[in-house]
Amino acid sequence: MREVLARTAFQLFLERGFERTTVDDIVARAGVGRRSFFRYFPSKEDAVFPDHERCLADMTAFLAAVGDAEPVDAVCDAARLVLRMYSANPEFSVQRYRLTREVPGLRTYELSVVRRYEQTLAGYLRDRYGESGDGALRAEVIAASVVAAHNNGLRTWLRSGGEGDPEAAVDHALGLVRQVWGSAPAEGASPVAADGDVVVMVAAKGAPMWRVVQQIEAVIGQG
Amino acid sequence: MREVLARTAFQLFLERGFERTTVDDIVARAGVGRRSFFRYFPSKEDAVFPDHERCLADMTAFLAAVGDAEPVDAVCDAARLVLRMYSANPEFSVQRYRLTREVPGLRTYELSVVRRYEQTLAGYLRDRYGESGDGALRAEVIAASVVAAHNNGLRTWLRSGGEGDPEAAVDHALGLVRQVWGSAPAEGASPVAADGDVVVMVAAKGAPMWRVVQQIEAVIGQG
Numbered sequence: 180m181r182e183v184l185a186r187t188a189f190q191l192f193l194e195r196g197f198e199r200t201t202v203d204d205i206v207a208r209a210g211v212g213r214r215s216f217f218r219y220f221p222s223k224e225d226a227v228f229p230d231h232e233r234c235l236a237d238m239t240a241f242l243a244a245v246g247d248a249e250p251v252d253a254v255c256d257a258a259r260l261v262l263r264m265y266s267a268n269p270e271f272s273v274q275r276y277r278l279t280r281e282v283p284g285l286r287t288y289e290l291s292v293v294r295r296y297e298q299t300l301a302g303y304l305r306d307r308y309g310e311s312g313d314g315a316l317r318a319e320v321i322a323a324s325v326v327a328a329h330n331n332g333l334r335t336w337l338r339s340g341g342e343g344d345p346e347a348a349v350d351h352a353l354g355l356v357r358q359v360w361g362s363a364p365a366e367g368a369s370p371v372a373a374d375g376d377v378v379v380m381v382a383a384k385g386a387p388m389w390r391v392v393q394q395i396e397a398v399i400g401q402g
Numbered sequence: 403m404r405e406v407l408a409r410t411a412f413q414l415f416l417e418r419g420f421e422r423t424t425v426d427d428i429v430a431r432a433g434v435g436r437r438s439f440f441r442y443f444p445s446k447e448d449a450v451f452p453d454h455e456r457c458l459a460d461m462t463a464f465l466a467a468v469g470d471a472e473p474v475d476a477v478c479d480a481a482r483l484v485l486r487m488y489s490a491n492p493e494f495s496v497q498r499y500r501l502t503r504e505v506p507g508l509r510t511y512e513l514s515v516v517r518r519y520e521q522t523l524a525g526y527l528r529d530r531y532g533e534s535g536d537g538a539l540r541a542e543v544i545a546a547s548v549v550a551a552h553n554n555g556l557r558t559w560l561r562s563g564g565e566g567d568p569e570a571a572v573d574h575a576l577g578l579v580r581q582v583w584g585s586a587p588a589e590g591a592s593p594v595a596a597d598g599d600v601v602v603m604v605a606a607k608g609a610p611m612w613r614v615v616q617q618i619e620a621v622i623g624q625g
Binding site for chain 1: 510513514517536538539540542543545546547549550551553554575578579582583
């Protein structure tokens with residue numbers, strides 16, 4: 180019933196526009212009462228994004244179960260759950276992306292959802308980094324970076340009309356975040372390099388930090 | 403008139419709550435007609451944040467005039483314009499922060515405003531980095547990082563009730579972003595270090611990137 184209502188609502192939004200479609204229109208076409216609609220969706224906006232609540236719950240469960248993975252990798256993996264929700268249904272995702280661009284109310288709704296994902300990731304990172312020192316600050320900045328990178332990859336794919344490999348676009352974007360914020364040590368390597376390998380790095384004083392990082396990254400092969 | 407209306411509106415929001423205050427209540431107390439209110443504010447929410455439009459315009463103008471400053475430093479400086487708007491009126495800012503925490507509609511409004519600041523910063527960085535390669539990706543991730551860091555510092559100050567030095571809190575938070583994303587070369591230094599100084603850095607293979615960056619940062623004294 181929930182899925183039928185979401186599908187019916189979305190069909191009507193495409194046909195008549197979001198603003199001009201009422202909940203009465205939706206339930207009339209679906210052949211149910213208004214109460215059925217509001218049992219599943221608090222608002223018309225929620226019917227456009229029927230899977231985010233489940234995805235947020237999945238993300239929370241994933242992070243609770245992830246164990247002692249490298250924290251930045253853990254939140255990158257958690258963010259990929261969102262991508263997979265979109266890529267599971269490319270046609271719907273692309274149509275919804277176009278609809279959302281046109282309706283300010285849907286854009287605002289989407290911002291609220293994105294913020295909840297970001298807070299879920301930041302909450303996990305705060306627990307991992309601890310509240311002392313810059314733990315909370317680092318958690319919030321990394322969560323925002325991960326969300327921005329993920330959404331850059333996702334949007335690139337949505338804008339292209341769902342062509343190409345969305346996983347590759349998002350992996351590439353998240354790679355930039357992992358590059359500067361940390362990555363899991365290679366399998367079997369301890370943080371002090373069990374095999375004793377070291378990198379000797381020569382950099383000009385005053386070189387922009389991101390260039391230095393890129394150079395190191397190229398040498399030690401992370402990301 | 404605009405300022406009187408904003409002040410009257412805010413006083414009523416504090417007295418009666420945001421939801422229970424109507425535009426009619428506001429204009430009645432201010433002694434003007436409804437039209438005057440809507441001439442200055444498209445909605446009740448806008449009256450709670452009367453200075454963001456001006457601040458967004460200031461930010462755009464600042465970035466248009468900033469010249470060839472190091473791009474990450476430029477967006478950090480641009481973000482500080484928002485802080486200064488808040489710190490110019492601590493009591494109002496703290497009261498509004500508390501009100502916003504309680505009213506979902508104001509939180510959503512604030513998210514939209516924050517997004518516009520972020521897009522302003524990202525647009526500037528895209529122009530600086532160019533559209534080719536990862537220019538747009540880097541622009542969006544850095545803009546999100548700057549906004550997250552700025553807001554972390556700002557919120558710390560607002561939560562404390564406006565105690566202490568908000569500039570110091572925000573500078574510290576932005577320092578983390580500048581540390582990983584780049585900073586201006588020291589005065590007079592070219593990107594290849596005019597005085598020939600170099601840093602030799604030894605790091606364990608597999609060390610988390612942020613720790614490597616912290617070490618380098620400590621040595622070359624950026625941030």
